[in-house]
Amino acid sequence: RKEVEQDPGPFNVPEGATVAFNCTYSNSASQSFFWYRQDCRKEPKLLMSVYSSGNEDGRFTAQLNRASQYISLLIRDSKLSDSATYLCVVNIRNTDKLIFGTGTRLQVFP
């Protein structure tokens, strides 16, 4: 079983739609959580950290459920420019290593 699992998609949604991605992790020692965005043939870049109480950054909302060991990302009012792969990333306590999910591909169409 992979340590971090994501639905690979693709999620094809129209502009303006709301879309949500989930990610599950298996290591109970997971401490910090992130969503990264990766454009085609580019490097991953941090989209947002995920905090226990949930957090919002503009149209993006991240949630963490430690009991069920999953993380979610909600994108409201999707834009064409949101088309990318979204990587769920987990840090294990007392390490500086990050474990990456394989990513969920989002395609927003006009």
Add this chain to the structure above:
Amino acid sequence: DVKVTQSSRYLVKRTGEKVFLECVQDMDHENMFWYRQDPGLGLRLIYFSYDVKMKEKGDIPEGYSVSREKKERFSLILESASTNQTSMYLCASSSIGGAGTGNTIYFGEGSWLTVV
């Protein structure tokens, strides 16, 4: 702005050649990492380093070695390239306690290696 620079963006090498991938960061970060990324497999950690001359194996170190002679530079070496090492290679850096304290790691733009 943090900058992680991978000197070679696109390389084509022959089977059996020795390949060097160079990475330099300008933020005085202690941690440096080498990943490879393949479709359906995501990013997999090859090696990482917490300090000069220090290295630790990641999840898939076989066929690779690394060198960190200076804090800002972390090199990945393929001693004898094989076709199954065709991939995108990503270098990254972070400060000590970076990921653990919620701080980000920064990636280079990637090196696309094809072994024929």
